[in-house]
Amino acid sequence: MKTRIGIVGVSGYGGSELLRLCIGHPSFEVVYASGESTVGQTLAQRFPALAGQPTGKIVIESFVPERLAGIDLLFASLPTGKSAAALAKVPASTRIVDVGGDHRYAPGWVYGLTELPGQRERIATTTRLANPGCYPAAALLALAPLVKEGLVESEGIAIDAKSGVTGTGRGGASDFGYAETNEDLFAYGLGGHPHVPEINRTLADLGGSKASVAFTPHLVPMTRGILATCYARPRGKFDTAKLYAAAEAMYAGEPFVKIVATEKGRGPHTKWASGSNLIFISYAVNADTGLVVAVAAIDNLGKGAAGQAVQNANLMTGQAETAGLSGLPLWP
Amino acid sequence: MKTRIGIVGVSGYGGSELLRLCIGHPSFEVVYASGESTVGQTLAQRFPALAGQPTGKIVIESFVPERLAGIDLLFASLPTGKSAAALAKVPASTRIVDVGGDHRYAPGWVYGLTELPGQRERIATTTRLANPGCYPAAALLALAPLVKEGLVESEGIAIDAKSGVTGTGRGGASDFGYAETNEDLFAYGLGGHPHVPEINRTLADLGGSKASVAFTPHLVPMTRGILATCYARPRGKFDTAKLYAAAEAMYAGEPFVKIVATEKGRGPHTKWASGSNLIFISYAVNADTGLVVAVAAIDNLGKGAAGQAVQNANLMTGQAETAGLSGLPLWP
Amino acid sequence: MKTRIGIVGVSGYGGSELLRLCIGHPSFEVVYASGESTVGQTLAQRFPALAGQPTGKIVIESFVPERLAGIDLLFASLPTGKSAAALAKVPASTRIVDVGGDHRYAPGWVYGLTELPGQRERIATTTRLANPGCYPAAALLALAPLVKEGLVESEGIAIDAKSGVTGTGRGGASDFGYAETNEDLFAYGLGGHPHVPEINRTLADLGGSKASVAFTPHLVPMTRGILATCYARPRGKFDTAKLYAAAEAMYAGEPFVKIVATEKGRGPHTKWASGSNLIFISYAVNADTGLVVAVAAIDNLGKGAAGQAVQNANLMTGQAETAGLSGLPLWP
């Protein structure tokens, strides 16, 4: 029997991707969907590809926790600030993967960046899972081996991150019309960003000492993709190979982490990950300054949101960790 | 009588923009154009908007220095490595603005980043002008006031730069097809980049001590635009206002430099500069780390190439510095 | 003394482009701007490139006709349905160019497609000018010579038109977020479009008999540009040269109309016109069906809106028709 899945926030970008992944999943069956901006529409009206399919007949509801009886696992993809209240009344027996930002490092919730040391076991036994933010997913997996092995200072790391427009969430779309966004690029969050605490906390846990990052996100004219370029001061003197060795040791056997050599000086491409749960990471020691440069590329809706969420849900429900996540990226 | 202008490399992106600016210039008259890949075509064949205009009848030639008699000023926009030999035989009486990379900080050539201290005077009296690289134009103008005033350490600065595709030059277009580039983003130059020496040299001159930068360029799916996000360690403790004060002091009265406050935490947009010679710069002290963050936005073909070149040519020929450069950016 | 200009609807895409063209115009001086969504901002806040310039200090007002004393000419760029009421109380002595849709073929208003036979004279003597729609500007100039010369049937013409996103107006931006629009393409107006009446009326006037078009607009993932591909049944048998001859005869000496031969079977590119008031037109007789194919490319904000408006304003105020409109398109 399949795992019965509900999706909260199906109208947003993250919710849409969750729906796509769940429908392609061999052991999941979507039985419920809510989305405040599209209440009363069928999923087929919202996603025309579902016309004529049973899932397409599901009517999008307004979220009411009492309606969730019989649902095994709930994916919630709500704007930050909206999920804490909405999910408080969900029955304890219903597993939750919260893709939103309200429960990261909250008491009773497990932080779901699967590839961090020890995290896989915690995820498998929880019923309350907080998915990492899209930016932290990229930056933390790139930095984790270096901080854990003590190769870099964990204070004063600069994380220059670039995201496609879906990273802003669909609610922000009116701010990001095509005409304004195409051929434009800018930095934001110069006064602070909500993803910083989970980055600092995770790095501190990994390295065993205080961590601080200067995190500067940028909006790039593309739909999907995050590239995180991280600059850290080295502890001691070593070459690029040592960075790769640390990463390969930490991620040996990980199905979704690809440690890649630079080619003609180029790091990983966001397009390599499009539509997938993969993360590609490259390293370099900068010749002019000795600074360590770590670059990670993901699909912000994949490893940065829905893909990571399904990976966690697989662990929580006893599926193979890669179930429903083995499709190749869409290229070009 | 108008200044008689020749353009070497008119088929490339930089050459095209030089042509556009020169045709719109009140005191310049384009009388000669060379371009190896389009020899024998008229300018109107290459640029259909010129059909029916006198300039459109000019036939693109193969570059021969002996053909330049009667030309007052030559703009050269050739791939790095190509201009040194090509320009060696140009008569001394013909002024040259070399947009390519071969003569930056070369003996006998003036480095043409006009707004740097003392540079305007040197430019006005030279006949051999090396235009700055597109990335250095953005990063150096953002960093110059901070380094000059000693507000930041001049060693170990991370410059995370992002460029539209025209920054690669037209010769590289086959590597950057639309299908591969749209929805893609990657870092390059992880093993080094030719723009680093002129950045380090200029910063060292400004600050009076050794300078070194970890420079990481990125290719962004857009046609024009550079955004340079720079991370530097502060010397002492101060707030964002001090950074702005230094920049406003250095650039007071500069017609092309716009120091702008962040708005909702957002820095300048590359689209603000599209088609113009403007540079927009914002500053912040990062709250989590104390690192100084400087962000600059330009059009890589404007202040990063052709716009800067015309600004220099204006000085070299005694025109108003803003002649032909006062058009507003194209928005949206 | 300069012509004193007011711009109504300066916050929209059309209003922004009007501002850009007026600021670059040798005889126009912008002295007034209104825009309901940005009331109270200065023009420099809205357009950062204006920082430090006198025009940048103008405060955007809410539109009040009584505030227009001393304004020589008013450009209005309001959503269709909004301008009729707003402009009714403008003093008769203030010239109006209405870029919106409310006054096309309205009594007392001249239809401002300058290159149509006899139109230039009517425009020069009116104080109430209705600018053509963006789609009609492209399609009508392509079809006019053919219909006037009786080369094609004026009934049953299919006009397949494609527009960049700015054609929808800025108010529609929330419907056209970057994420939804990039990599997407669709036909709209399948049940009718407000531009049809002015197309049919103009073609009927030209040909002296009833005209009807099947007009299907499409939204294309680009910011600017309209391409209109028109299919008409020939009257009699002739080859492509006859189509070109008719167009060249009608448009001889027109500064903004470029009749271009196809090259490798390719018609004109929208990018050839970007930021300019140019229109490029090509013709072919389809070998398989004998149908006449006419293709026109413009910038929808140029010849399709603000450029055409300035051209009309030049005529209305006795300027050279090309004043402020001679800049080359931005390429690439």
Add this chain to the structure above:
Amino acid sequence: MKTRIGIVGVSGYGGSELLRLCIGHPSFEVVYASGESTVGQTLAQRFPALAGQPTGKIVIESFVPERLAGIDLLFASLPTGKSAAALAKVPASTRIVDVGGDHRYAPGWVYGLTELPGQRERIATTTRLANPGCYPAAALLALAPLVKEGLVESEGIAIDAKSGVTGTGRGGASDFGYAETNEDLFAYGLGGHPHVPEINRTLADLGGSKASVAFTPHLVPMTRGILATCYARPRGKFDTAKLYAAAEAMYAGEPFVKIVATEKGRGPHTKWASGSNLIFISYAVNADTGLVVAVAAIDNLGKGAAGQAVQNANLMTGQAETAGLSGLPLWP
């Protein structure tokens, strides 16, 4: 045991998509790949997502027909003009699906547009299958019900088709650099296009009388997607419902054909199909002219190439027709 698959031309856009679909297919196993421009690379070097997977270890070869022993089915995706010679020596026992243009309506080859009447049976029993062109796939499925039912004249149909850049093939990429293509749109094939004969032939077969189309393709700044807007003269008088009835009758039960009502006058979006084998079709009778308008949207690499090819291969090898093709489109 899985069907052993070879892919000829794996380096191109079509070949890449075939690889993606075959790897996700439950009954296919890729065992061979050739690609002249990438000979000697492993598939993992070409497609970094395959790093660490067995398929990633396959070395791309130069195509030699004698190397194909043990391969059950060969997908060939070569430029038009290249496949006839290359495939002539393939053993008769090896099934071939030729995605290229050389064998359409060639003797001994079945034309593989599965949903056409009677075609499914022919496909299931052939070993030589010619996949339809990308444009014909879209236009023919939209027009087939109308021509078969005699609702429209089969002569003088205008097909205005728009394609993303991958439709040009990877070999043409140097002509379509990002900088030239972004923000550009143009018609091509004004002097004829190789897809016309298969369209005319198929329509003539369907309608039982001569057919002719004025086919005008356009290049749109997007990576994937084709939209075909077709204009045909009606035979007699009827309303839009009659068009829908004909299409719904012909395509009842078809898993990949979605007949969709227009919504707010909008036809189907290309993005609805991205990455899938779906086709979406809408109809309208134009109110002003009575012309019938049929609009179809596909992914040119899906239903227009690799998706259609896998659908055919499924039939040829006795698989479920939808095997490996049930994934939802990538949105947004």
